Amino acid sequence: MAVKHQILIVGGGTAGITVATSLRRRSKAPLDIAIVEPSEAHYYQPAFTLVGAGAYTLAQTRRNEASLMPSGVRWIHAAAAEFLPDENAVRLSNGDIVHYEFLIVCTGIQLDFDKIAGLPETLGKNGVCSNYSPDYAEYTWRCIQDLKAGARAVFTQPPLPFKCPGAPQKIVYLAADHLRRRGLLQSCDLEFFVHGPGIFGVPFFARELMKVVERYGIKTHFQHNLVAVDGPNHTATFEIVGGDRQGERLTVPFDMLHVSPPQSPPAAVRTSSLANAAGFVDVDQNSLQHVRYSNVFSLGDVCSAPNSKTAAAVRKQAPVVVRNLLRMMAGGAVEAGYDGYASCPLTTAYGKVIMAEFVFGGKVTPTLPLHPARERGINWWIKTTGLPLMYWHYMLKGREWFFRHNTDFDAGTP
Incomplete structure (x- = not known):
């Protein structure tokens, strides 16, 4: 027809x-x-x-x-x-x-879970989770709650482009803060394996995020790409995609593995x-x-x-x-x-968010008259309450007026 x-x-x-x-x-x-x-x-x-x-x-x-x-x-x-x-x-x-x-x-x-060997068979069990799908996001919370003293939690970030580039690291910080509140952070290993050469594509925010990484004691591994998962044996295999060891493979054990999948x-x-x-x-x-x-x-x-x-x-x-x-x-x-405007509310702790706003070329363009590199409680309210209300009752209703982002902001040094 x-x-x-x-x-x-x-x-x-x-x-x-x-x-x-x-x-x-x-x-x-x-x-x-x-x-x-x-x-x-x-x-x-x-x-x-x-x-x-x-x-x-x-x-x-x-x-x-x-x-x-x-x-x-x-x-x-x-x-x-x-x-x-x-x-x-x-x-x-x-x-x-x-x-x-x-x-x-x-x-x-689309989410390409099947591009990682062994992942589809173990996703949603064996401590393997992903916030990128509504089918598995709740299981992420169960995995975080199940972490005990001495546990190893591994988090991944795939090659760009993928949706919400800050999402893979947001859950790292929230998991770390949860463990801190339980008094377990010092006894657990949190490791973040990133395909790219840095923590975030906009240097202005990357500098501040590395301070968050250091505060929690998170181990970062740049230019590492997840290629295989063995759920029953709790191991993840990464390929090194840059530097002197390019092409080598590294297999690491885990108690929890949060996967941000490649997308296309x-x-x-x-x-x-x-x-x-x-x-x-x-x-x-x-x-x-x-x-x-x-x-x-x-x-x-x-x-x-x-x-x-x-x-x-x-x-x-x-x-x-x-x-x-x-x-x-x-x-x-x-x-x-x-x-090229985009916004990424980076959850650095429960109750704290860095509001990363920028346009083409990584130019920082904040909307609020507040220094954008700072972790703020008001940004947590915006992330958890303000933006969802705006989404359902304003944006999806076809209403277009919003505060302008500041294209004249001088990023300088955070």
């Missing part, structure tokens, strides 16, 4: 719902919009770290997709199986073909003519319009813009896509509007 819609949005997650509601709010004329989304549940993923640390329940992160779907928007319960931009069409997983005048691709990216665009995107060489939807980083197909836009984790993949980035990208799409429909030209 073939149908056609004026605007087809592929992906009903953060980006898809936000764009659809905003379009409905801002268009003076009725719009024919459809959203392609197979999932019945919608999760506030930035809170998965809090679930894994026992500071939030999984139920608090979940809403029914139907409750978020904008009025007047058609919900197509399927996934995209093939993009056919030369035909202005998308083939769905149920075999149907949907044609469009304008396409917005915001499928998100869905196959339907990766194999299409919409994708760049890395498999992401190839867009202009400022206008978010496709570089070859002018009636296609993309935002969120699946687009090629070189920003940090966070919900905060979507909050700034969505208005740009909406304005440019409405301009095109009115016969106007698109404009650059996205500066």
